[in-house]
Amino acid sequence: MRLKDKVAIITGAGMGMGREASVIFAGEGAKIVVFDINETAANETAALIAADGGEALVVVGDVSKEADVKAAIDAGVAKFGKLDILYANAGVLNKKLDLSVIDTTEENWDRMQAINLKGPFFLTKHGIPVLKQNGGGSIILVGSISALVGFTLAQDSYTCAKGALIALTKSLAIQFGPDNIRTNIIHPGMIDTPLQAPYLNEDKKKAIAAEIPIRRLGVASDIANAALYFASDESTFCNGAELVVDGGFFAG
Numbered sequence: 001m002r003l004k005d006k007v008a009i010i011t012g013a014g015m016g017m018g019r020e021a022s023v024i025f026a027g028e029g030a031k032i033v034v035f036d037i038n039e040t041a042a043n044e045t046a047a048l049i050a051a052d053g054g055e056a057l058v059v060v061g062d063v064s065k066e067a068d069v070k071a072a073i074d075a076g077v078a079k080f081g082k083l084d085i086l087y088a089n090a091g092v093l094n095k096k097l098d099l100s101v102i103d104t105t106e107e108n109w110d111r112m113q114a115i116n117l118k119g120p121f122f123l124t125k126h127g128i129p130v131l132k133q134n135g136g137g138s139i140i141l142v143g144s145i146s147a148l149v150g151f152t153l154a155q156d157s158y159t160c161a162k163g164a165l166i167a168l169t170k171s172l173a174i175q176f177g178p179d180n181i182r183t184n185i186i187h188p189g190m191i192d193t194p195l196q197a198p199y200l201n202e203d204k205k206k207a208i209a210a211e212i213p214i215r216r217l218g219v220a221s222d223i224a225n226a227a228l229y230f231a232s233d234e235s236t237f238c239n240g241a242e243l244v245v246d247g248g249f250f251a252g
């Protein structure tokens, strides 16, 4: 029970890494605010948590809308009395519309920024005051190895949003460390989730796995377990850290 008595809000908790983290965190004793734009997926995550004896509150909303994010935080506090963990997991890729700067429209650039960068802005803007009231907490942001090395096939808005989250991690770590609020960022490598599904088939997976020293794609639990460490009191001296979880791709 590594998260006993803690309350976590996880954005994008309906699928992929967010769902996996919701189930793992709940299994470790946390109550979860399951926030997602997809109501069916969010309800499925909550049902998995309930089936395992855990407690979840579903809030349907869009991380790019400030009012939705604030409403989710307020609902979580009303239901569970506090928040300890802000996990800004929701993010989107769009390999058809998010391209090199020379080929991307302003509208498509802005949509990627709105979800991938403004979403974490809204979650931390409205969540940090709640953590402060509670004497501290843990903020987990999700970057990407693309922000460290770039994509071979450019997705410049996504890459820039993820890069900006590294800067935000450092800034929040310095600002709110004195309030006992830790901010850390995880950089996933290639993880087999619904986000990647439209772009993968078995042949592509084999080709990608051959480029990764561990010789497989990641799975959602690889990232959720890293997030569990940052969420738990085992990492109370980690603040402003970047954790690459990519099977060694970045090293190779």
Ligand SMILES: NC(=O)c1ccc[n+]([C@@H]2O[C@H](COP(=O)([O-])OP(=O)(O)OC[C@H]3O[C@@H](n4cnc5c(N)ncnc54)[C@H](O)[C@@H]3O)[C@@H](O)[C@H]2O)c1
Pocket (backbone or CB within 6 Å): 011, 012, 013, 014, 015, 016, 017, 018, 035, 036, 037, 038, 041, 061, 062, 063, 064, 089, 090, 091, 092, 093, 115, 142, 143, 144, 145, 187, 188, 189, 190, 191, 192, 193, 194, 195, 196
């Ligand atoms: N899968 C990878 O290979 C990979 C690699 C690097 C980084 N990441 C990052 O990891 C995070 C999780 O990715 P994943 O692969 O689990 O994604 P996923 O697509 O499998 O799941 C994302 C969830 O977020 C929800 N969501 C999407 N837009 C939303 C919005 N506007 N408001 C609220 N919820 C929204 C979706 O409904 C979905 O349930 C993202 O930030 C992603 O950018 C993923």
